[in-house]
Amino acid sequence: MSTLKPEISNLDHTQGDDTASITIVEFGDYQCPYCGDAYPIMKEIEETFGHQIRFVFRHFPLANAHEFAFPAAVAAEAAGLQGKFWEMHNALYENQYRLNVELFDELAETIGLDLEQFQRDSASEEIKQKIEDDFDSGVRSGVNGTPSFYVNGTKFDGGATDLYQMLKESAE
Template sequence: MSLKPSVNTNDHAQGNLNSDLVIVEYGDYQCPYCGAAYPVLKELMKEFGSQVKFVFRNFPLSEMHQYAKAAAIAAEAANLQGKFWEMHDAIYENQQNLNELYLFELAEHVGLNINQFKEDIQKAELAEKVDSDFESGVMSGVNGTPSFFINGNKFNGNAEDLLELLRENTKN
């Protein structure tokens, strides 16, 4: 399966934004497998951040994870204050404490303006962004989280496999 739509300006990206190597993760903030992948992906970015453009798209499995969508919206709200990745990281690093109230603590922790954050999480366009990420995942053949794409092609493996692949391919 290939990635639809391809990576664009609506996406959250970090690393080398001009890299030819683009990795996309579809993730759910409450998913334990995404939580386990998070430190591996941090390691991957530490080693290969100068060579990789890493993109995160929301894929909250709301039926299984009651706070996944609220967390995704919270990260999108943080993005409006230029702190998407800080919030993304804070949520994954405190995943076991996740609930709607705790998201406000994390927002404070990453230095967001709380009054603005409270207003922003109500905005329909943030929920729409999360929904459109989710729909793009469905169209791209995502059936669980985390799911990874390398340069637009679905990668059949987990975060460890991804890191291993990069290590193998950069030895030369």
């Protein structure tokens, strides 16, 4: 059984309650159509289960298949340096159908980032390293495609819909 390596730390992007009974880690790629499909379901899980859930996102850009996956991850990380990782994360998935190089600056403006700062940060080595560390973590954790989910540190065998179903059943 595959387990999450390394464990969640303050380097991760987390949403929700630190005391939540269920922690879901998603390894995702902003250009992956399956991740795009999973996005609204993950939103629904967060709305339905509220404080019971803590959600963590780690980058797993399949750069060979998706030319904008890595730059999109960079955009999310650069937004994160201005405290708006989740806003950019959401905007990228909501605009996935039109991912291109121009989109990143447009979204940065839309979510209210300092554009010059965003562009400077987007070029930083630290950000590229963070994405590579996330990717390595996926490889070490046994990720073989996106999206991949880990529930309380253990790989979940299935997609977002299966995850939602499992959570609903365990809540009953």
